[in-house]
Amino acid sequence: MTDITITVNGRQITATVEPRLLLVEFLRGTLLLTGTHVGCDTSQCGACTVLLDGRSVKACTMLAVQADGQRVTTIEGVAAADGTLHPMQHAFREHHGLQCGFCTPGMVMSALALVDRHRGEPLTETVIRNELEGNLCRCTGYQGIVKSIAAGAKAMGAKATGASVGGAP
Amino acid sequence: MYAFAYQRPNTLKEAQAAFYAGEDASYLAGGQTLIPTLKQRLRQPSVVVDLGAIAALKGITASNGAVSIGAAVCHADVAAAPEIRKLIPALAQLASQIGDPQVRNRGTLGGSIANNDPASDYPAALVGLGATVRTTARDLAADEFFTGMFETALAAGELVVSVSFPALRRAAYLKFRNPASRYAIVGVMVAENARGIRVAVTGAGPVVFRIPEMEAALAKEFSIGAIQNICIAPDALNADIHATAAYRAHLIGVMAERAVAMIA
Numbered sequence: 001m002t003d004i005t006i007t008v009n010g011r012q013i014t015a016t017v018e019p020r021l022l023l024v025e026f027l028r029g030t031l032l033l034t035g036t037h038v039g040c041d042t043s044q045c046g047a048c049t050v051l052l053d054g055r056s057v058k059a060c061t062m063l064a065v066q067a068d069g070q071r072v073t074t075i076e077g078v079a080a081a082d083g084t085l086h087p088m089q090h091a092f093r094e095h096h097g098l099q100c101g102f103c104t105p106g107m108v109m110s111a112l113a114l115v116d117r118h119r120g121e122p123l124t125e126t127v128i129r130n131e132l133e134g135n136l137c138r139c140t141g142y143q144g145i146v147k148s149i150a151a152g153a154k155a156m157g158a159k160a161t162g163a164s165v166g167g168a169p
Numbered sequence: 170m171y172a173f174a175y176q177r178p179n180t181l182k183e184a185q186a187a188f189y190a191g192e193d194a195s196y197l198a199g200g201q202t203l204i205p206t207l208k209q210r211l212r213q214p215s216v217v218v219d220l221g222a223i224a225a226l227k228g229i230t231a232s233n234g235a236v237s238i239g240a241a242v243c244h245a246d247v248a249a250a251p252e253i254r255k256l257i258p259a260l261a262q263l264a265s266q267i268g269d270p271q272v273r274n275r276g277t278l279g280g281s282i283a284n285n286d287p288a289s290d291y292p293a294a295l296v297g298l299g300a301t302v303r304t305t306a307r308d309l310a311a312d313e314f315f316t317g318m319f320e321t322a323l324a325a326g327e328l329v330v331s332v333s334f335p336a337l338r339r340a341a342y343l344k345f346r347n348p349a350s351r352y353a354i355v356g357v358m359v360a361e362n363a364r365g366i367r368v369a370v371t372g373a374g375p376v377v378f379r380i381p382e383m384e385a386a387l388a389k390e391f392s393i394g395a396i397q398n399i400c401i402a403p404d405a406l407n408a409d410i411h412a413t414a415a416y417r418a419h420l421i422g423v424m425a426e427r428a429v430a431m432i433a
Contacts, residue, residue, distance in 0.1 A: 018172065019173060020170040022204075022208075041208070043204075043205050049271055055274045056271045056274060058271045058272070061201060061275070062204065133270065133351065134268070134269025135269075
């Protein structure tokens with residue numbers, strides 16, 4: 001067993017875990033933060049995406065012990081304390097960025113990371129689509145998701161060139 | 170995943186001591202290959218030695234046009250580093266095409282080359298750009314480092330510390346990628362530095378290799394025409410559901426020509 005201290009959604013958490021425990025298992029099973037999903041469990045679908053010190057990672061492809069001393073943000077840490085949705089979450093609702101919703105937590109976390117990474121440069125549809133390589137959606141065909149991210153980025157103050165996004169059905 | 174003991178040393182010495190103390194120990198870098206392998210129970214190390222806290226493996230330094238990259242630097246940082254984008258843009262571009270953003274935020278240069286997946290991108294960069302691999306024991310030319318499919322010259326317990334890339338004149342990396350995995354079906358690095366021209370190929374064979382015939386032709390005349398008629402024999406190339414050996418052989422020529430066109 002290994003002692004770890006991780007700051008999850010702003011709250012410092014100390015725990016003793018088995019080294020083989022995955023970060024996603026720690027979040028879902030130990031902390032009961034079940035918003036982070038396990039889709040494929042093979043590092044491909046991105047439903048388990050969380051932010052580790054502000055950068056997107058797949059929580060199914062990381063041990064909880066590897067996050068020791070770092071900050072983890074999950075989908076539960078995105079909205080305001082009073083429940084007001086984050087502009088990116090709001091954009092997903094507004095622009096039909098989800099159908100079944102299973103991939104959505106990962107999509108939103110990847111979206112936040114990509115907006116952060118491209119601060120100060122135009123966020124084109126091509127960039128958004130390319131940056132979503134690590135997130136799979138099996139419902140929407142991505143149009144709504146790309147549109148949502150462009151709109152969410154704009155609402156967050158990024159230079160999104162989202163006007164042209166999502167024209168095709 | 171089978172149970173294992175876990176250590177997170179702060180120095181290279183401690184890491185190696187932990188490795189040698191354990192029976193069937195395994196180093197853990199970014200974990201983007203090792204953790205899926207452990208999850209599938211394809212490996213059962215008694216101890217996992219996490220390299221994530223070792224300062225000596227981090228950082229990027231540049232001097233006189235040459236760039237040295239710590240083994241624990243992740244692909245996203247190679248892709249974004251201003252000194253790499255300026256001095257070896259083809260390397261930054263190559264790193265930006267590995268896997269997906271989440272994988273690039275975790276996967277490391279050292280972990281990737283120590284694993285030496287035949288379809289990975291970095292071997293083409295190291296061999297093509299004439300890099301030197303600094304390990305805990307020695308300096309190895311990239312040509313000597315990659316020895317076979319998933320095999321390297323590293324001895325048990327030996328660690329990659331950093332990789333040094335010499336000053337570059339021009340280079341381009343062209344990858345025909347598997348659309349699902351983003352691994353290279355064929356990737357070709359064409360590069361020129363003070364010591365000459367190199368053409369290195371990944372994804373096509375069991376291990377990265379150079380094409381001396383193309384290198385000689387490009388040294389005489391750096392143009393698409395110079396290599397257009399060079400045929401690659403498919404005999405020793407990989408064949409799988411994604412591409413036949415003959416298709417890969419053809420792709421090598423196409424990727425090499427496109428790379429030359431970018432920098433001619």
